[in-house]
Amino acid sequence: MKRNGSREKEKETKKQRLLEQLGDRWLPYLTSHNTDFHELWRTKYSKFMLKEASEVSEELHQEVQQAFVNLLEHGCFFQDLVRIKGKDVLTPVSRILIGNPGYTYKYLNTRLFAVPWLTEGHEIQYINEEISAACEALNKLNSYFRDEAIVALQKYNNSQAKKLESLPVSDAEQDFPGFMKEEHISEDNRSSCSHGNQCANLESRTSYNVTLINYMDPQQMLYLKQEPYFGMGKMAVSWHHDENLVERSTVAVYNYSCKDPLVPRMKEEDLKGRDPAIWHIGLKIAWDIKTPGLSVPLYPGDCYFMLDDLNMTHQHCVLSGLQSRFSSTHRVAECSTGTLDYIFSQCQVALQNSEHKSDSGTITLKSLEGTVVKQVEKIHNEVEFEWLRQFWFQGNRYRKCSNWWHQPMMKLEDFWKEMEVMMPVPPCQGLTSGPETRVPSILE
Ligand SMILES: O=C(O)CCC(=O)C(=O)O
Ligand SMILES: [Fe+2]
Structure with a gap:
């Protein structure tokens, strides 16, 4: 397997070569006022689905939009310092992650910790009523999106199946090689879900566990x-x-650009490309310079879905308009190593090897066997670099909404200290002289 660094370099070289080839020409793209826009969307971007604002209930719009405003007014959005091509850069967009209690989401080497939404079995206290209502509204949007995504996938599959039926077998194989045949569930079967596995499959790919909310003015x-x-x-x-x-x-994404800006708008016929006053989502097929790109305008309250493998085969970007804008991007984060339950269970594994010597009060390793020591070391590093440093580096941002993360983080810090003293680290390898100074206390 290639290391991340070399893959990054390869991609960068490929990109530079492409830009050189282009010189001062642009690749073609289509937007809403171009004649073939819908045809291109239907044929090359069919897994991008738009749900216009008018199709969503007014009550949900109001709750979600109010939630955004509350979060903004309480200073809950933060720009992230992320790592791109080996450089640390501050994102233009400010973000907050909300989601299942104890879940995290890592992007561009930054781990964000989800401000928890209310979940059965968890006691969550928010800093005030507005933040509590905001998390509730976003959880409601999350459930709505889960249901809608299943419907959208089924609709998509049924439409592909219809197309498939109307084609001769040889054409069908050529035109729809990746068709999700196994997921084709007819309208009648939807509620009973008799195709057990298929339903489980659909559900596991629409059970959103976090939303990353973006804001930019x-x-x-x-x-x-x-x-x-x-x-x-x-x-x-x-x-x-x-x-x-x-x-x-x-x-699944909810788009909310605040009311129209007080700027003169160009007439569609005078526009060469997409309207720069309006926010758009840009789409392109990865590493394909033949297929034109697509630029889809987004109006307040519009929602969109990137279905199935669209996120793998295509890339997307967000094109700025003139007004400030929020978006709530609901995701099924791959969390096998990204939850509190996971990292606590790792700590448990490591600490099984610790022994408290009651006479001297010291903690040592039960076994000095190479594999055991290495495993403890690995977990020790994971706790330090993937959790404590990430959390601590982001300062007190999480306290803006709730103090939910602080107790588990203190517990993790205690586990880290225990691992630190049980490891036989030669003095020159430590970052500083001792555990007390190595990871600054989260409570400072
Ligand atoms: O704001 C959007 O519509 C999408 C944002 C996005 O692509 C992201 O946060 O990964
Ligand atoms: Fe994205």
């Missing part, structure tokens, strides 16, 4: 990168695939 951002391939204009989020998701899981 373009008027406050003096510099935004220009989209480099198609000339689509200013980007709030550059081209990417979403990372750390369950394979083929759907991403």
Whole structure:
């Protein structure tokens, strides 16, 4: 398997070569006022599904939009310092993660800790009523998206099946090689879910466990990168695939750009490309320069779904408009090593090897066998680098909403200290002289 670093380098070289080839020309793309826009969308971007604001209940719109405003007013959004191509950069977009208690989501080397939404079996106290209501509203949106994503996938599959039926077998195999045949569930079977496995499969790829909420006010951002391939204009989020998701899981997004800005709008016929006053989502097929890109305008309350493997085969970017904008991006985060339950169970494994010497009061390793020592060392590092440092580095941001994370983090810190003293580390290998100074206390 290739190391991340060399894969990154390879991608960068490929990208630079492509940009050189392009010179000062742009690749073509289509947007809503182009004649073939819908045809391109239907044929090359069919797993991108838009649900216009008018199809969502007014009550849900109001609750979600109020939630965004509450979170903003309470200073809950933060720009992240992320690592891109070996450089530390501050994201133009500010973010907050909300989700299942104890869940985290890692993107661009930054682990975000979910502000928990209310979940049975967990006691959660929020800093105030508004934050509590905001988390509740986003959880409601999450449930709505889970149901809608299942419907959207079934609709998509049924439409593909219809197309398939109308084609001769040889054409069908050629045109739909990746068709999700096993998931084709007819409308009648939907509620009974007699196809047990298929339903489980669909559910596991739509059971959102977190939402990453984005906010950006373009008027406050003096510099935004220009989209480099198609000339689509200013980007709030550059081209990417979403990372750390369950394979083929759907991403569901709620878009809310605040009321129309007081700026003169160009007439559609005068526009060369996409309207720079309006927020758009940009889509392209990864490493394909033949198929035109797509730029889809997003109006307040519009929702979109990236179904099935769209996030793997295509890349997306967010093209800035003029007004400030929120988006709530619901994901099935791949959490096998990203939950508190997981890291506590790792600690348990490591600490099984510790022995408290009652006479001297010291803690030592029960076994000095190489594999055992290595395993403890690995867990020790995981706790330190993946959890404590990540959490501590982000300062007190989580306290803005709830103090939920602080007790488990203190517990993790205690486990870390215990592992630190049980490890036979030669003095020169420690970062500083002792455990007390190595990881600054989270409570400071
Ligand atoms: O804001 C959006 O519509 C999508 C944002 C996005 O792509 C991301 O956060 O990964
Ligand atoms: Fe994304």
